[in-house]
Amino acid sequence: MSQVSEPAHAPTSTGIEHKKLIMWLFLASDCMFFGTLISTHLLYRKLYPTGFTDAEGHQRFIQNLFNIELTSFSTFILLMSSFLMALAVSAMHKGQIKSFRRNVLGVIFFGLIFLGCQVFEFTHFFHQGLTIQNSVFGSTFYVLTGTHGTHVAIGILWLILLYFYSFTGKLGGHVGALDVEVAGLYWHFVDIVWIIIFTAVYLVEYLGPSGFWGTGLPLTK
Amino acid sequence: MSHDSHHAPVASKLDLAPERSDLGLIRPDRKTGWADWLTTVDHKKIGIMYGAFAMFFFLVGGLEALAIRTQLARPDNDFVTARMYNQLFTMHGTTMIFLGVMPLSAAFFNFLVPLQIGARDVAFPRLNAFSLWTFVAGAFVLNSSWLFEFGHLAGWFNNFSWYKSLVYTDFAPANGWFSYAPLSGTVGQADAALHAPRFTGVGTDFWIIGIQILGVASLAASFNFICTIINMRAKGMTMMRLPVFTWMTLVTSALIILAFPAITVALIELMFDRQFGANFFNPSAGGQPILWQHLFWIFGHPEVYILVLPAMGIVSEILPTFSGKALFGYPIIVFSGAVIGFLGFAVWSHHMFTTGLGAVPTAAFALLTMAIAVPTGVKIFNWLGTIWGGKIRFTPPMVLALGFIWMFMCGGFSGVMHSSAPADAQQQDSYFVIAHFHYVLLGGVLLGLMAGLYFWFPKIFGRMPNAGVAYLASGLVILGFNLAFGPMHYLGLAGQPRRTHTYHAGNGWETWNFVATIGAFILGIGVFLAFANLVWTAFKGKKCGSDPWDGRTLEWSLSSPVAEYNFAQSPVIAARDAYFEDKHGGRRIAYENDGGEAGVHMPSQSWMPLVAGFGFLMIGLGMPMLSMGVPHIGWLVIAGLTVMFIGIWLWALEGPGGYMLKTPAVGSTPSAPAHQTATTH
Amino acid sequence: MSDVAPSPAFLQEEVRRYHHFITLALWLAAITGVEIVLIFLPVPMALILTVLCLLSAIKFFAVIMWFMHLIYDHRLLFWLFVTGLALAFATFTAVLSLFAVERVDTKWFS
Ligand code: HEM
Numbered sequence A: 001m002s003q004v005s006e007p008a009h010a011p012t013s014t015g016i017e018h019k020k021l022i023m024w025l026f027l028a029s030d031c032m033f034f035g036t037l038i039s040t041h042l043l044y045r046k047l048y049p050t051g052f053t054d055a056e057g058h059q060r061f062i063q064n065l066f067n068i069e070l071t072s073f074s075t076f077i078l079l080m081s082s083f084l085m086a087l088a089v090s091a092m093h094k095g096q097i098k099s100f101r102r103n104v105l106g107v108i109f110f111g112l113i114f115l116g117c118q119v120f121e122f123t124h125f126f127h128q129g130l131t132i133q134n135s136v137f138g139s140t141f142y143v144l145t146g147t148h149g150t151h152v153a154i155g156i157l158w159l160i161l162l163y164f165y166s167f168t169g170k171l172g173g174h175v176g177a178l179d180v181e182v183a184g185l186y187w188h189f190v191d192i193v194w195i196i197i198f199t200a201v202y203l204v205e206y207l208g209p210s211g212f213w214g215t216g217l218p219l220t221k
Numbered sequence B: 001m002s003h004d005s006h007h008a009p010v011a012s013k014l015d016l017a018p019e020r021s022d023l024g025l026i027r028p029d030r031k032t033g034w035a036d037w038l039t040t041v042d043h044k045k046i047g048i049m050y051g052a053f054a055m056f057f058f059l060v061g062g063l064e065a066l067a068i069r070t071q072l073a074r075p076d077n078d079f080v081t082a083r084m085y086n087q088l089f090t091m092h093g094t095t096m097i098f099l100g101v102m103p104l105s106a107a108f109f110n111f112l113v114p115l116q117i118g119a120r121d122v123a124f125p126r127l128n129a130f131s132l133w134t135f136v137a138g139a140f141v142l143n144s145s146w147l148f149e150f151g152h153l154a155g156w157f158n159n160f161s162w163y164k165s166l167v168y169t170d171f172a173p174a175n176g177w178f179s180y181a182p183l184s185g186t187v188g189q190a191d192a193a194l195h196a197p198r199f200t201g202v203g204t205d206f207w208i209i210g211i212q213i214l215g216v217a218s219l220a221a222s223f224n225f226i227c228t229i230i231n232m233r234a235k236g237m238t239m240m241r242l243p244v245f246t247w248m249t250l251v252t253s254a255l256i257i258l259a260f261p262a263i264t265v266a267l268i269e270l271m272f273d274r275q276f277g278a279n280f281f282n283p284s285a286g287g288q289p290i291l292w293q294h295l296f297w298i299f300g301h302p303e304v305y306i307l308v309l310p311a312m313g314i315v316s317e318i319l320p321t322f323s324g325k326a327l328f329g330y331p332i333i334v335f336s337g338a339v340i341g342f343l344g345f346a347v348w349s350h351h352m353f354t355t356g357l358g359a360v361p362t363a364a365f366a367l368l369t370m371a372i373a374v375p376t377g378v379k380i381f382n383w384l385g386t387i388w389g390g391k392i393r394f395t396p397p398m399v400l401a402l403g404f405i406w407m408f409m410c411g412g413f414s415g416v417m418h419s420s421a422p423a424d425a426q427q428q429d430s431y432f433v434i435a436h437f438h439y440v441l442l443g444g445v446l447l448g449l450m451a452g453l454y455f456w457f458p459k460i461f462g463r464m465p466n467a468g469v470a471y472l473a474s475g476l477v478i479l480g481f482n483l484a485f486g487p488m489h490y491l492g493l494a495g496q497p498r499r500t501h502t503y504h505a506g507n508g509w510e511t512w513n514f515v516a517t518i519g520a521f522i523l524g525i526g527v528f529l530a531f532a533n534l535v536w537t538a539f540k541g542k543k544c545g546s547d548p549w550d551g552r553t554l555e556w557s558l559s560s561p562v563a564e565y566n567f568a569q570s571p572v573i574a575a576r577d578a579y580f581e582d583k584h585g586g587r588r589i590a591y592e593n594d595g596g597e598a599g600v601h602m603p604s605q606s607w608m609p610l611v612a613g614f615g616f617l618m619i620g621l622g623m624p625m626l627s628m629g630v631p632h633i634g635w636l637v638i639a640g641l642t643v644m645f646i647g648i649w650l651w652a653l654e655g656p657g658g659y660m661l662k663t664p665a666v667g668s669t670p671s672a673p674a675h676q677t678a679t680t681h
Numbered sequence C: 001m002s003d004v005a006p007s008p009a010f011l012q013e014e015v016r017r018y019h020h021f022i023t024l025a026l027w028l029a030a031i032t033g034v035e036i037v038l039i040f041l042p043v044p045m046a047l048i049l050t051v052l053c054l055l056s057a058i059k060f061f062a063v064i065m066w067f068m069h070l071i072y073d074h075r076l077l078f079w080l081f082v083t084g085l086a087l088a089f090a091t092f093t094a095v096l097s098l099f100a101v102e103r104v105d106t107k108w109f110s
């Protein structure tokens, strides 16, 4: 009688749960957010294809800076984390909390590997002489990928909290599944942003002898 | 569910037994007084607070404007210094847009949308409180820059070493409301401490972080409102039966969530330039200051529609009510509102005609800008069609709404004039543009919002504003406004530049500047009088019935003031203008038997949104002080981030809670207070 | 707990989705592999770029449709998201083309 229904239980006009709807609205908005960041980067690549000058005054080319093996590896890792996330959501729908925990731990683990790769990449680039201060490329690259990394970090934190929350026994039923699904939407979105970044920021630098943007200059270190 | 409260339904929240949240803390549900306002999740109270803050900041922005006009009253005047003048117009514009108009619109969204769609609350009540407190934090951060500026002028900081090493000592923002780079940014190489040489002092940092925080508040609120409107409509309330104000709220919120990310990123980039020596807009490293202009106006032009669409929604409610006719061409009004919103994203470069975009882009943006006048004009014709042949009652809200149409139209005309790029080359950065956007913003938006205040105040407080004072104030506002801004068309075309702290005698500008200043003071008195009348009404006004205007939409079917649960029974809507149809037409509103003894579900109050908002305040004060070089202040930023995070985390963990409130039984008058019909078990 | 156990039909549907997810994961990995090989092929750049854009678009939409359930969920969600995506794409394509390389004077900074 005095059962208080959770807002998530209340029927909505469209049948879509509030939390799911608001998450999709957020993601639509985040498209503009990452759109701005990515286009800032592309814009400056278009204007200044020659890369940057390091501390010793050497002209450096992006293709020689990037490490495609590492980036491909971390891309693969992030894709697989997305897969595990889909499984974690599926497990919650089936009410299999143990399987949820296993999968979500996997997501967290892969997410951490991805972040680790990024930290490695940043320090490596830094030692190669690329800083946020010494070129527009440094600014746009670090801020774009760093903002994406921050999104990943927030996602990891969210999932860790959900993981521990599941041990309180309160993460269950329809509401629990929805909470996990919404976190999953966020995680997948971070993944698809990386799919774009992988192509638009990394792969294009390898097209032709001097990258898609072209340098007009010989490619030497 | 584990989150359930196991209380029996109560007649008043004061009867609740103390209940612990999932965290084990007592929920602030039974609070009264200050603590009730600080923890409330009731959309009506949140709306009232938004409104109160907005009216306060309107007065602050108004005082800044009067200082500007006083300086310009005479040629070669020295009422304020050039630097102070820059700070005044920057803070005036920023305050009016972000702390005046937007929160006042938000006040209406909050108060009205759930009532108009037949809902008991918004989709995420605590998120709504979070939006409010984050807005307050951002407003405080922006205006605290005045405090620092004052401290600087008064010599408070003279003994501090960080103060002595400052290159620029302007503490209040002074770049104009769009803070163009590179003036707002950096030039040259960053030093070892990552400080690139800047053009301006920490005022700019206050502006950056302040706008960033306000953006968070607006975004959170907009997600919430879209969700509410799409998902929480009463039965029978189809999209094409939504009141036009709710429609415009939906479009505005959509604009906010799509436009604000651009400025968010632009602000991040500018912040990185200033704080960490990045080169986004640093010309000496190849950064393109013009990118800032693009990113700003990709946000900025939709922003002007974010400002005006709610006022258009308000007017679309008021005109039918006082003409005794249904809104003429409802679907077309809705459709043109949506088209304006959509086209609004495709015209941003009309603010940049004089930067040399190239022939084709200039022509394209000019054409698109002209095109946007079409749906705008369609709306105006529809409003005219609405009052045409109606039995018009010239109540104060109606007078203000008619003023809106007339004044807004003048602003639209000058807008079309500078949509022509060659003409704009003459008008850009002159007083002509000032005239244009004050006609749309003041003559349009402010009159519309004031009309809304006078229209809905009886609903909000159950008291009727004094009509005599209202007419007088409306007259003063419209008269003063035209005296102040009409002459600026001429001044602009005669060459007076905007954003210039003084002018020499002999240019033929003296007379009209003086007239404009007189007008500004008349306008100021008018707005003050209008607001004072409202404040007085809220506490002392004459009590009035629940439907003093013969209203058309659902909110008028409720008691005034509205009970905390809004609808004792959920309405089932049978027509557009549901309440008017219910009263005068054949199609009655049915009520679902979902309240009464079993009670309706009320969300629990919470401290957490306030805590999270407080975290933003700490970040917002910390960042500019970091930029000043105040030692150890980085900890304040870190502490702020922590507080924000903890606030949000505990908010998630405490669970939504909720309790059941008894409402009057079916069949009793909806306006009877809940506790009169409550029985005990 | 007020929740009832998931119905058998629903469980069956979940199992079907599970298989979709596995297939998709394999495809995603494969496409990424193809992308990495592609960039080193001696083929005209324009062709490779077109294919790369196509492949990442496929990956992008595959993730939102299946992993993010858009194919199973209410159509409104799809259109909401696509609105944001399309607006971002259009706006920033315009911004990028508004900046012309020829008009940037690179001589006066290092
Ligand atoms: C018929 C519709 C409109 C047209 C064609 C139009 C056109 C323009 C153009 C071309 C400019 C740039 C002028 C310049 O800087 O040289 C401008 C400026 C401006 N407009 Fe409008 N406008 C319209 C409606 C509005 C509305 C509805 C608002 C706000 C409620 C608004 C607010 C502004 C503001 C604030 C500026 C000045 C921004 C600044 O430079 O500080 N306009 N308008």
Ligand SMILES: [Cu+2]
Pocket (backbone or CB within 6 Å): B300, B301, B304, B347, B348, B350, B351
């Ligand atoms: Cu504009």
